[in-house]
Amino acid sequence: NLFVTNGFMTPQAIDLMSPYLAAANVDLKSFRDEFYKKQCGARLDPVLDSLRKMKDEGVWLEITTLLIPGLNDSTEELKDIAAFIRDLGPETPWHISRFHPQFKMLDTPSTPIASLRRACAIGKEAGLHHVYSGNVPGEEGENTYCSNCHKLLIRRYGFRIIDYSLSGHQCSFCGQKLEGLL
Numbered sequence: 001n002l003f004v005t006n007g008f009m010t011p012q013a014i015d016l017m018s019p020y021l022a023a024a025n026v027d028l029k030s031f032r033d034e035f036y037k038k039q040c041g042a043r044l045d046p047v048l049d050s051l052r053k054m055k056d057e058g059v060w061l062e063i064t065t066l067l068i069p070g071l072n073d074s075t076e077e078l079k080d081i082a083a084f085i086r087d088l089g090p091e092t093p094w095h096i097s098r099f100h101p102q103f104k105m106l107d108t109p110s111t112p113i114a115s116l117r118r119a120c121a122i123g124k125e126a127g128l129h130h131v132y133s134g135n136v137p138g139e140e141g142e143n144t145y146c147s148n149c150h151k152l153l154i155r156r157y158g159f160r161i162i163d164y165s166l167s168g169h170q171c172s173f174c175g176q177k178l179e180g181l182l
Helices: 011-020 033-040 044-056 075-088 113-125
Strands: 002-005 023-027 060-067 094-098 131-134 152-157 160-164
Touching: 011 044, 023 044, 033 044, 044 060, 044 075, 060 075, 060 113, 075 094, 075 113, 094 113, 113 131
Parallel strands: 002 023, 023 060, 060 094, 094 131
Antiparallel strands: 152 160
């Protein structure tokens, strides 16, 4: 089973769920408690604790951050997020999604493509194997590359797979096993 969550839960909830979970995609909305308090009415630490606990329980994790201009897109904050994810395990994918004005945030502009690219570069510089940009069909950051030889393994356009260069669960170029659930 796959669980998509904001990560704000108790350790007891994770204990009850983890035997039934193969994977979880957790929204790490920010790495600042002030953001969580003001924007979400929550706190950051329980989300970080949930991520650590799910990892310890053997749940495959993928992390998503919606990049909102002026709120959670500073270089310092992105480096903090990337370092935290790296400490969970460099194989943990980080999906960085483009914000578009909606609902109560109509006055906030869409995330500039350059900001997404900068965030992806920060993740890769931190040593993360798989960093993706989202909500921008056709962007290079949608694709999956081998963490060893860096060759293109999966080319995507939006949610469609255009080209696939895996041999089983391995890179067809160097034989490196692709981490995660396939």
